[in-house]
Amino acid sequence: MHSSRRVPVRTLLHRRRLLFLFLASLFAWVSSCDDDPVPPQNGDHTHEPGICGHIDARGAVLETHGVLHASTWDGAVQGQLETQVSALLHDVEVIFLAADSTRFTVADSCMENHMEYTIADSNIVSLSRDPGIQWTFHLFGKQVGTTTLTLQGWHADHAHVNIGPIPVSVTTLQEPGSP
Numbered sequence: 001m002h003s004s005r006r007v008p009v010r011t012l013l014h015r016r017r018l019l020f021l022f023l024a025s026l027f028a029w030v031s032s033c034d035d036d037p038v039p040p041q042n043g044d045h046t047h048e049p050g051i052c053g054h055i056d057a058r059g060a061v062l063e064t065h066g067v068l069h070a071s072t073w074d075g076a077v078q079g080q081l082e083t084q085v086s087a088l089l090h091d092v093e094v095i096f097l098a099a100d101s102t103r104f105t106v107a108d109s110c111m112e113n114h115m116e117y118t119i120a121d122s123n124i125v126s127l128s129r130d131p132g133i134q135w136t137f138h139l140f141g142k143q144v145g146t147t148t149l150t151l152q153g154w155h156a157d158h159a160h161v162n163i164g165p166i167p168v169s170v171t172t173l174q175e176p177g178s179p
């Protein structure tokens with residue numbers, strides 16, 4: 001009888017959550033089938049969900065599947081990003097460090113936050129991200145040389161953290177047996 005009255009926002013959110021759980025379980029069920037109609041998920045990330053909002057970080061680490069490339073703390077940079085000409089340094093994840101060194105990430109699904117980047121010499125490398133992924137990137141080596149990459153963690157209209165400049169080195173493909 002009151003079918004046309006407005007549904008409270010909380011109820012809508014609740015329904016959206018239920019819908020998500022339903023789709024998630026459906027996906028899990030579909031994925032377990034042999035004749036899988038869902039295309040394989042490239043770069044499927046199983047990261048912790050991450051935060052959304054202020055990025056209260058004192059440092060950051062850049063890792064590919066747990067392998068450390070570079071880190072920063074109070075602006076001091078250690079390590080570098082390395083790749084080769086025509087090669088991809090893939091899935092470099094930005095993990096922030098809180099003042100007590102606790103690691104945390106920002107959720108890719110969070111619309112309030114985004115990451116900007118600056119490459120000092122874009123002739124050396126280019127940066128790309130998968131669709132819908134904000135805090136994990138790939139670096140593609142364009143030509144031999146060195147440059148720097150600076151990342152900036154944004155929240156709404158303000159930047160919270162600068163990561164870098166991080167040294168980037170692009171070398172030729174190493175021949176087998178060379179030192």
Ligand SMILES: [Zn+2]
Pocket residue numbers: 053054055155156158160
């Ligand atoms: Zn903020």
